[in-house]
Amino acid sequence: MSATIFQLRHAAERRAALRVLALTAASWLGHGSVRAQGSPNAAAPKAGPLRIGFQKGSINLVLAKSLGLLEKRFPAGSVSWIEFPAGPQLLEALAVGSIDFGATGDSPPVFAQAAGKDLFYVGAEPPKPDSSALLVRPDSPLKTLADLKGRRIALQKGSSAHFLLVQAVRRGGLAWGEIQPVYLAPADARAAFERGSVDAWAIWDPYYAAAEIDSPVRVLATSRGLTNNNSFYLASRGLAGNEAALRELFAALTEADRYLQTQRKDAAQRFVQFSGLDPATVQRVLERRPPSPVGPLTAELVREQQQVADAFTQLGLIPKTLQVAEIVWRPGQSLVAQR
Template sequence: MSIAFPKLSCDRFTGLFAGLVLTIPILTSCTAQPTSTNANQTPATQTASANSTDNNQAEKVVRIGYVRWGLLPIVRQRGELEKKLAAQNIKVEWVGPFPAFAPVLEAVNAGEVDFTSGGDIPGISGLVGGTPVCVIAYQPPIPEAEAILVKSDSSIRSPQDLIGKKVAVNRGGWGEHLLLKVLAQANIPKEQVERVYLSPTDALPAVTQGHVDAWSVWEPNVSIAEVEHSLRPIASGEAASHYGVYMVQKDFLAKDAAVVKATLEAIQQEADWAVQNKASAAELFGKSTDLKPDTVKQLGQEQIVEQVKPLTAQVISGIQERADWMYSQKAVPKQIDIRQSVCPATPGLETYTSIQQ
């Protein structure tokens, strides 16, 4: 298996489980630019790669871009996906990890990623920006995996107390969307709260050192902030439930639909395993992201598990509502029709490309 690790370029932007323990650790503020190397193959993936060479047919390759949260870090750490796909003469190349979904979509634009998953809001931003992907599956919302956090000794106790304050968010992502929805529900004009656009790496020290007053963020940053820095929530993700989305590069789907089918089915099996083995999944996630034991313990206790599901008309409508709302709030520059961004009907992938009612 060829694994891609990021080179860090600090002049670019860095910045609840599609059935999993949802988590994204505090990362560098640099955007990840993937390059290929074979340095960190596990025994399982080395065996899978060796087995795949026994097949006389030309080996297929799928490049999976992933962020440090959700199901995919667990899948990579477990090493079973590589073996399953190697048996079908498919080699997995991991591209990442990335600090957030936006730079993964940049990698798709650069022709470096074929298959990926991330949040619906950054996915919408990518679609608005013309990223050549289509949506093929989703994960149900996990509102308990998001929160607006403040320091333990802060005078801020409710959204009303955010008036005149600074809140760190990721531009065009879950954090910004959650903040805007919380303000709207509290009838607070968004202009009365200053949004400060920061990556997770920069947002944590900014809030702990008092440069901003609050932080709108997702797991595992929520657990990291609460366990390791004593931050506390003033609002949860209930105000803005978010889907996860699985996306495929359009040309890759057209050329290698069988590889997409095999990859998606294998990942769904991994999601099913994570649902049945939540503690083990949390442990694997912790290993994949170097989280501290107490943080991993909290994530395991929450038992947040990602599921991979075919798209339905209701889900598409829900994502459309989010896209329309983001446009109305000027968080994205133009409107899009989500139905036009769903993967087209594809032989062999009818379960995922024929919309369920």
């Protein structure tokens, strides 16, 4: 199964934002001449690409790519797209300067911050608690979360599935040391799960939906009641210092979400064509996905993310206590004082 993933409403606001973007884009895209024309492509400097990291489940990014929404807002030829199998790999690329912007679940940024990576939370989507789950085979003897004791459980280390499993183990009255985590990327985890090498698999959509459609599985638990399964957008320091560019990105991603809500059939088909996923899998993914406009992090989201970081610290899975708020971008606030 291949996976090549994926206006401002008021004209006056758009023109103003583009003027700022034209003047400041060189700080993160590179240096070049600015041409004072009316279109986004003419108003920005000749520069290198805005590199977007995405995963199969990054639906707003997938649709934005399919509809060309970023290409309409940024300089011609400046936007490029790079696929990753999971959030940890994406954030490693962001930290070393291979990409400028990307989306992940709740856990990858915590591990990245713990490792001292220079990146920032810049945006978020609403919670999706039904979009990840802990799966077992239909004939598995595991019936409750307490039954996980001593079992081998596949998951991508540092992914949103990691925090789901942490919470599931806690809810089952177990200590983390009473299970056997098996750290595997999604494709390898599915193979191990299907051949019976592991007893359970913690996973997110669309891998979760694909397993439900393609294979006999049973859901031991979803994230609902365990985690909110939040989705975050992260950026390099350079891009996080360019508020005009971030607002253009948020506008494009929110437009992609509106397109999904109003043109569902076409949006679903675009996701099928772009991702290579089965239509039934895509339908399942969309059924459990709420409307997901993109904007800056709220105080509540920062608090929830701090709880994720604290849980990993308490278990010794990251080496130090973190303050999530230290790497959260806030509109109108300079990053000079931040790390």
